[in-house]
Amino acid sequence: MEELNTKTSAEAAVAAAAVANAEDSVQYIVIRLGDEQYGIDINYIDNIVRVPNMTRVPKVQPYILGVINLRGEVVPVMSIRIRMGLEATEITKATRIIILKMEQYGTIGVIVDEVKEVVTLTPDKIEKATYGNANENFISGIGKCDSGENSLISLLDLNAVFGETVF
Numbered sequence: 001m002e003e004l005n006t007k008t009s010a011e012a013a014v015a016a017a018a019v020a021n022a023e024d025s026v027q028y029i030v031i032r033l034g035d036e037q038y039g040i041d042i043n044y045i046d047n048i049v050r051v052p053n054m055t056r057v058p059k060v061q062p063y064i065l066g067v068i069n070l071r072g073e074v075v076p077v078m079s080i081r082i083r084m085g086l087e088a089t090e091i092t093k094a095t096r097i098i099i100l101k102m103e104q105y106g107t108i109g110v111i112v113d114e115v116k117e118v119v120t121l122t123p124d125k126i127e128k129a130t131y132g133n134a135n136e137n138f139i140s141g142i143g144k145c146d147s148g149e150n151s152l153i154s155l156l157d158l159n160a161v162f163g164e165t166v167f
Contacts (some may be wrong), residue, residue: 003098021132025122028143030153031098032114033081034089040098046107047099048115051091068097068109072112075099077109083161088095089113105162118144119153126155 018020028039029048047094054077063082067074077097082088094114101107121143129139153156 025120027118027120029118031112032116033112034086037153039155044100044158045098046101049097051095051097060149065152075109077111080110080161102162148163
């Protein structure tokens with residue numbers, strides 16, 4: 001009977017560790033910008049839409065592409081590519097706008113080349129980014145996932161991406 005209790009206690013400890021690990025895990029939506037994969041914390045994502053007609057807005061930063069009407073709400077759309085200093089690209093069938101709800105900035109749309117998948121990362125699968133100038137670094141960490149050849153995902157720090165953004 002004592003052996004049975006030990007086994008049950010061990011199983012309970014494993015189950016408790018799995019629950020604690022699941023509580024600490026974070027889901028990221030994996031996007032493609034050029035040849036690189038990036039992750040956006042799914043807690044910020046409100047919607048993902050195809051690229052509708054955009055209305056240009058004069059005298060804004062070059063990375064602000066315009067505004068869209070999303071179910072009666074005017075949403076500014078920015079290019080993460082241009083904001084990060086990458087070259088602009090053409091809009092294709094795979095291009096999407098991710099609608100983000102940010103506490104400090106409100107609703108913002110970001111245009112991405114492709115939305116790929118959702119991954120769940122535990123803290124032990126995330127390496128903190130500690131390189132470069134903190135003001136110019138849009139990456140909060142590197143996620144390691146088990147999804148094939150491109151198993152590294154640069155995790156975007158949305159506060160750094162949207163910091164100093166003027167809409």
